[in-house]
Amino acid sequence: TGLSRPQRMLKAVQKNATKGDPQSVIAAIDYYCRHKEWAMNVGDDKGPILDSVVSEVNPSTALELGTYCGYSTVRIARLLSPGSKLITVEFNPAYAAVARQIIAHAGLQNKVTLVEGGSGDLIPKIKEQFGITSFDFVFLDHWKDRYLPDIKLLEDCGLLKKGSVLLADNVICPGTPEYLEYVRNSPRYKSQYFQSYLEYTKAEDGLEKSVFLG
Ligand SMILES: O=C(NCCCCc1cc2ccncc2s1)c1cc(-c2ccc(F)cc2)cc(O)c1O
Ligand SMILES: [Mg+2]
Numbered sequence: 001t002g003l004s005r006p007q008r009m010l011k012a013v014q015k016n017a018t019k020g021d022p023q024s025v026i027a028a029i030d031y032y033c034r035h036k037e038w039a040m041n042v043g044d045d046k047g048p049i050l051d052s053v054v055s056e057v058n059p060s061t062a063l064e065l066g067t068y069c070g071y072s073t074v075r076i077a078r079l080l081s082p083g084s085k086l087i088t089v090e091f092n093p094a095y096a097a098v099a100r101q102i103i104a105h106a107g108l109q110n111k112v113t114l115v116e117g118g119s120g121d122l123i124p125k126i127k128e129q130f131g132i133t134s135f136d137f138v139f140l141d142h143w144k145d146r147y148l149p150d151i152k153l154l155e156d157c158g159l160l161k162k163g164s165v166l167l168a169d170n171v172i173c174p175g176t177p178e179y180l181e182y183v184r185n186s187p188r189y190k191s192q193y194f195q196s197y198l199e200y201t202k203a204e205d206g207l208e209k210s211v212f213l214g
Pocket of ligand 2: 040042141170
């Protein structure tokens with residue numbers, strides 16, 4: 001059966017990107033996915049919006065739900081200040097194996113902790129396992145029907161504080177209607193939509209930024 005799509009993407013990174021250079025890793029993945037084969041990275045249309053929110057928040061602690069091949073992990077981690085930590089959660093072991101190698105190729109493995117498992121199982125264990133009291137920034141990019149239950153779980157576990165910023169991918173395509181309805185109508189969040197495009201396509205998609213008000 002040969003290599004999987006994530007493995008072919010990894011080969012393209014190892015061939016075309018400079019070790020220790022996150023920007024070249026990002027460029028190699030975007031080139032491969034735009035010109036060779038599509039993959040569900042946040043991509044180079046939505047990516048700069050992600051970058052601007054991460055830079056604005058400058059998080060000491062960040063959480064990513066849904067690593068996939070590590071593209072957005074690299075985008076986020078390359079912007080973190082020294083001593084800051086990104087925890088990224090991936091359910092699929094094959095994706096996680098590729099992501100570890102892509103994150104390492106970018107030279108960002110010291111800023112990133114990749115945890116394999118389901119978000120619902122892991123979130124309640126984060127405080128005890130990682131000594132984290134709250135997250136300054138959360139990027140949601142995993143199962144679209146897990147966005148809402150998982151932010152409620154983050155609230156219940158006391159992992160959000162006043163000012164914590166949530167950024168959700170794919171709120172239009174594939175879509176996260178229940179999540180959007182909640183964050184846009186809850187008095188506990190101030191929400192804002194950033195219109196963009198589904199990665200490597202002309203279809204509409206966007207990111208929803210929601211600030212937790214405590
Ligand atoms: O499903 C998507 N992303 C989640 C992958 C699920 C991996 C998981 C991670 C994890 C961690 C913890 N707990 C449970 C889980 S489950 C996704 C899909 C599309 C798309 C858009 C149009 C299409 F025609 C076809 C696909 C675009 C995107 O940007 C996506 O992010
Ligand atoms: Mg996505």
